[in-house]
Amino acid sequence: MSENKTDYILRVEDIHKTYGDAEVLKGVSFNVRKGDTIVFIGPSGTGKSTLLRCINQLTVPDSGRVWLHDEEVTNSGKKINRFRQKIGMVFQNFYLFDHLTAIKNVEIALIKVKGMSPEAAREKALYELRQVGMEDFADHYPAELSGGQAQRVSIARALAMEPDVILFDEPTSALDPELTREVLEVMRKLALEGMTMLVVTHEMGFARSVATEIVFMESGVIQEIGTPAEVFGDGGGFERIRSFMGKIGDLSGD
């Protein structure tokens, strides 16, 4: 064990999760360094969403541990709300608060969770909306936004909390190609600025150009891990990732 544990911003140790008699996660472990972008791919139903949700305890794993810096996130009781501020999450269906305007969506947790003053929260929210190119839509309600715009607001909402890491669960899967591009652009920018990100996505272009590592999951375990250079290069190995990418490539080529 030569690696220093404190090199890692996030450590996931042997996560198990069973629903009924379906073992969805069968012992998943990995480590994340500050500034990493880890892309998770894999067939439907292999537990990718469940894994992300276990990290911020939206789903409580049966066993295994999650560490943020050197604090344990699992089994943290009421303190979990503090960790969740540090672990942002972006969902496939945005989950913007439907009764609040874009800017209020970003403000609300700053005020109610972080205890910021309304003025400071507004300023911060405007700043984050600008970061994702949505300041002109600050007073729009979610129903008045396109999917891509809504997703960018939800990214601003996560960013406003100044998280150490953001979990993205198929952030573009509900979007058509044009809107997908504008969201991926924002994520690419975040990655370049050094945000630590865990991204479940089937956007191979994004994985190839942005990922620090590509993780292939199947049947509740990590099957292969490699850098984009290894996975997309002409070296050996990575048959499963490559065959999976071939399949989804076929799909998108239709």
Next chain:
Amino acid sequence: MDLFSVVAEWFPYLVEGILVTVGLVASALIIGACLGLPMAIGQVYGSRPLKYVIGLYVWFFRGLPVLVLLFMFYFTIFPLLNLDLDAFFVGATVLGLRGAAYQSQIFRGAIQSISEGQMTAARSLGMSRAAAIRTIIIPQAVRIALPGWSNEYPNILTDSAICYAIGVAELLTRTSQIVTQTYITMPIYILCALMFIMLNFAGMRVIAYLEKRVAIPGFSGGGQAGIV
């Protein structure tokens, strides 16, 4: 005595009855909302025993005729508790407690129609469950519930006349007093009916206005659906 002078003479007395009726209805609606909303939250998010108790309450108040409830509280329950309460207070309380049972089910349906994602997103930002319920779920639920809620007003308005039975000096009570005194029947009852209809109409307009005020794009609850 001609009809017009009779009406002119008793009109102020009837108008006072309107005020009593409005007071009954407003109190009942407020009591119903103040109890109904927390009950709905309890039924959706509460522990099993709590859900059970609320379910029992709803079953009880929806299962009995309003007149039975009224007599029960006026002649038994409150006297047993050694409370010598004014008939108006008993009427408003009974209508309110009964309204709470109905309102709780309106609010419960509204809460349950909110997508799970709203709570998930709130929790993912570090909000406690209680804070999420307060700041995300309730504001949405209230808006979704408004069209259904607005039916509570005509229901309680028409039900309020039953307080006649315990002698609350509301519209119907006063109407029948006038009839007894003047032996004029039909025109006085028609006047009473007109006043109820006017109250119904005015109240619905106020509610429609409120719905418009709180309407938010994307909520079926706002603006159109509830206007009669």
